[in-house]
Amino acid sequence: MTAGFIFAQFLTGLSSASSLFLVASGLSLIFGVTRIVNFAHGSFYMLGAYLAYHLIEWLPTGILPFWGSVICAALIVGVVGVIVEVVILRRIYHAPELFQLVATFGIVLVMQDAIFALFGGEDKFGSRAPGLNGVVRIFDEPIPQYDLALIALGPVVLISVWLLLNKTRWGTLVRAATQDRDMVAALGVNQAWLFTSVFFLGSALAGLGGAVQVPRESINLLMDLSIIAEAFVVVVIGGMGSIVGAFLAAVLIGELNAFGILIMPQITIVLAFLVMAVVLIVRPWGLLGKPDAIQHAGDQIDMPLREASLPGKLVGLLVIAALVAVPYVLDDFGIVLATDIIIFALFAASLHFLMGNSGMVSFGHAAYFALGAYASALVFRHLGGSMELALLIGPIAAVVGALVFGWFCVRLSGVYLAMLTLAAAQIIWSITYSWGDVTGGDDGMLGIWPSEWARSKPVFYYLTLVLCGGGVLILRKITHAPFGYVLRGGRDSSVRTESIGIHLLRHRHFGFAVAGLFAGIAGSIYVFSKGSIFPDEAAIPRSIDGLVMVLLGGVHTLAGPLVGAGVFRLLEDWISRLDFWRAILGTIIIVLVVVAPQGIAGFFHTLAIRFGLAKGRESL
C-alpha cells in the first residue's frame, strides 16, 4: 500500500460520506423537530435516485440538464415528503414511538411497490456526470472528478443548512421546537407548518443524496433499507438532531467503509455498528447530541395490569382447548399455518415483554430469533443431527447473545436503545449473510428436519404448542411476578424505582435476556418447522414483523401478541399471493396505526370497558 493509494482511498471515503451525510442530515433534522424515527427516509433516498436517473436519461446530455435533474429530483422528493407528512405523520405525532416507527415502515412498503410499478424492477446504471467524467491524478492515483465534486458538496450543504438553522427566524423557530414544542405553540407559532417545512427540507436532502449517487452506483429496489441502516448509525453516532454531528459521523463511517473494505471486505457494516456501540457507551447521546429533555413515557397513562378474572380465565381455557383441537379439525395446510402462528405468538410475546412490560423498544428483536434458529441449525448439522440437543442449545445461544448485546442496550433508553438493538440485529444479519462457510450465506442452511418421532405434522404441532404455548404462559407468569413489577416500575419511572433500592440496570439486563431466551425458543422451533433457515430471519423486516404483531394486538394487553401473531400470519398468508402485496400490507399497517392505535385486542377491550363488560385492564 503506497501513500498515494491510501490517500486515494481516503478521498473515496470522503465522497461516499457526502451522500451519506445528505441523507443522515435530513433524518436528523426531521427527528430533532418531530421526534419521529423515519424509516421511510431511505425510501425518499431511493425515490430521489430513480427520479434523477429517469430525468437525466430523458433530458439531452449536458451539464445543466444533469444538475437540473438532480435538483428537480430533490425538490419532487421534498414534495412527496410533505404529502406523507400531511396525510399520515401529522396524525401520529403524539403516538408512542413504536406506532410511529411501524407506520413509517408501512410507508416503506408502499413506496417500494410504487417505485416498482412506476420504474420497473431491474437494476439501472446511470451514465457519468457530463463535464465531470474524467479523472484527476493525485499522487499518481486516478481520482474521478465526480468524487471530488461530491467531496465539495458535503461541506457546502452542511454550511447552507447550518446558516439556515442559525441565521434565520425559521431556523430559530425550528431549534426552539426541538427543545420545547408546546412552548413554541404557546408563543403563537403554528407548529403544523413548521413541521411540514422541516419535512420538506429533510426529504429533499434525502432525495438529493439519492440523486447524486446516480453516476456512482447502480439504482435498485434494495437501496432504501441498505441506506437507512447506515443513516441511522450516522445519526446516532453524531447525536440525534445535530447536523454537524451527522457530518462528523458520516465522514467517520465513510472512511471506516473505505478502509474497512481493504481489511474485512464482507463485514464493514459490522465495523460501523461496533463503532456505534463504542460511541454510545462513551457518549450515550452521540458525539454532539444532548440528553433528551422530553420524557415520552407520560404520553399515555397506563392502567395497572390485573390478573385475569374468572371469565377471563374461562376464555383462556377455551383458547387452549381450541388450540389442542386444531389437528383434529384442520387439514395439513391448516396445521402448518397454526404451527407458524404459535411460533410467532411466542416471538411477539417475548417482544411484548421487552417493550410493553419493560419499556425497552427493540427494533432488532429478530436477532435473538435468528440466533436461536442458526444455533439450532448448526448444532443439528455438526453434532449428529439431534433435534432435541438443537432445541436445547438454540435458546441458550440466544440468551448468551441477548446478555452480550443487552449489556450495551439496557444502559440507554428510548430511541438510542432502539437504534442499538437495530444495530445488534444488523450485526447478526451480516454475520449470517457474509460468513458463507459456516452459515451458508445467502443460500441459507437446508435439510434441518425434526427427529423421526416428531416428523408428522400433528406431532410437531403439539411439540410447538407445548414449547411455545408454554413459553407464552411462563412469560405471563413472569409479568405478574415481582420481577415483572420491577420492570414495569422501571418503565414508568426509573428514578423512583431506583430510589427504593432496586438495581434497575441489572433487572433490565435480566429482562432483556428473558426476552431473548423466548425469542430464541421460537427461533429454534421455527427452523425445524421449515427445515431451513436464511439470513432474512435476522433482517430488519423480520424485526418489524414482530413490532407489527405486537401493534396489531395492542401494546398494552397481554392477549395482544397472540391475537397479533394470528392476524398477521393469516393476513400475510392471504395477501402475499396478490400483486403489490407490499403496498397492501403497508396500507393496512398505516391505516391501523392512524385509526386504531390501541390495536385489535386493545380496541375490543376498550369497547368492553365502555359497555361495562370489563374493568380496567385485565390480562385476558
Added chain:
Amino acid sequence: MLELNSVNAGYGKARILNQLSLTVERGKVVALLGRNGAGKSTTMKTVIGLLPVTSGQVTFQGEDITRYPCHRTAQLGMGYVPEDRRVFPDLTVDENLEVGRQPPRDARPPWTPAQLFELFPNLLERRHNQGKQLSGGEQQMLTIARTLMGNPQLILLDEPSEGLAPRIVEQMADTIIKLKESGMTILLSEQNLHFARLVADQAYVIEKGSVRFSGSITELDSKPEVLATYLAV
C-alpha cells in the same frame, strides 16, 4: 376580557378543574390563589390551550376559544408564562426573544428587545448567553420578556414568585405593577399571598378545581376563615 364558564378539564381521566368559572376584566390584575394541587396551573394550561377543555366554555375578547389550538389563542393576544419557566435552553437570550416575536394587535407600538432590556436590565448583559446559562431569576424575566415580544393583551403568569430570591420577588412585583400601569391585563396564580397583595386587584381562591372565594383583595383579607381553610395562612 377573559371568561371561563363552568369549565371541566384535566389530564386523561383525571379531572382537575371542576365547573370552574371566573372573569378577568380588561386592565385588571387578578390573582388565582390556592394550595399546591388546587388546579392553578391546570387552569392556566387549559386557558392557553395546552390542555383540552372537557366541557364548559372559554371566551377571550368575546371570541369562543374553547376548542382553539394553543397557537391560535396566542395569536389572538394571549401570552403565557409557565411556572417552570421553560426558556429554550440552547437558544441565546436574543433568540429566545425572537421566537416570541409576533406582529402587534392594536395601535400600541410593538415591544422591542431594546425596551424589554430597559424593563429587565439584567438581561441586557446576558443577551448572547444561552437560556440554560441564566440564573433562575433571569430565566423568569426572560420568559416574561419573551411573552411580551408577542405583544399580548392578556398575560397568564403562572406562579411568578416561585423559587425566587426575595430581592428578585420585589423586582418582579415592580415589573407587574409597571405592566399594569401600561394597561396590561394579567391573570396570575400564586401561593404567596403577600405577593398577591402587592400586585393584584382581585382574587379567586380555588380548591379541588372549583372557586371557593372571589372578590377584591381587601375583601379576602376580611375573611380569615377563607384564608385559614383554603390557603392555610
